[in-house]
Amino acid sequence: MSKIQIFLMLTGYQLTWLMCVFGEILYKSSLPGLIFGILFLILAFSKAKNKKRYIYIVLSISFIGYLFDSILVNFKIYNFDTSLSFGFLPIWMLVLWPSFATLFDEVFVFLSKFKLIAILLSGSLGPLTYYSGSPLGLIEIKELPLFFILMIIFWILLMFFYLHFLLKLKFN
Secondary structure (H helix, E strand, O other), X not given: OOXXXXXXXXXXXXXHHHHHHXXXXXXXXXXXXXXXXXXXXXXXXXXXXXXXXXXXXXXXXXXXXXXXXXXXXXXXXXXXXXXXXXXXXXXXXXXXXHHHHHHHHOHHHHHHHOHHHHHHHHHHHHHHHXXXXXXXXOEEEOOHHHHHHHXXXXXXXHHHHHHHOXXXXXXX
């Protein structure tokens, strides 16, 4: 993947995140995030080199992430302040998790050379991204120490799973 394509993928995910979060905060609407996220996912899929691998990685990461978030919300570790939910989570999480997971297909591949750094970054940046929703009023963290412990463990394990299992899968 070229540097321009990597930049566009990272930008697409960040714009999806912004549309989801600020659509909810500014307009109390899930539509901006859903619409932009769906368009980004369609574009990312159309540009994927190995569509089977792409689908497998995106669905695996998305399912794991959505399940983890649902469990923590169910146990009232944190909660989202949103206009429309699907299960326990905001409906826009249905596009946000897959949008994030697209980065694992080809963008994060370089991390396989820096496994320890990748795991440490994942364990710190993942939880901080969630925590950033708290001052914005999007997420209410009810059990702060438990929140950070579980988030750090989850993000470390997610990156480990990616680096040691998903990256090694071959699809023809």
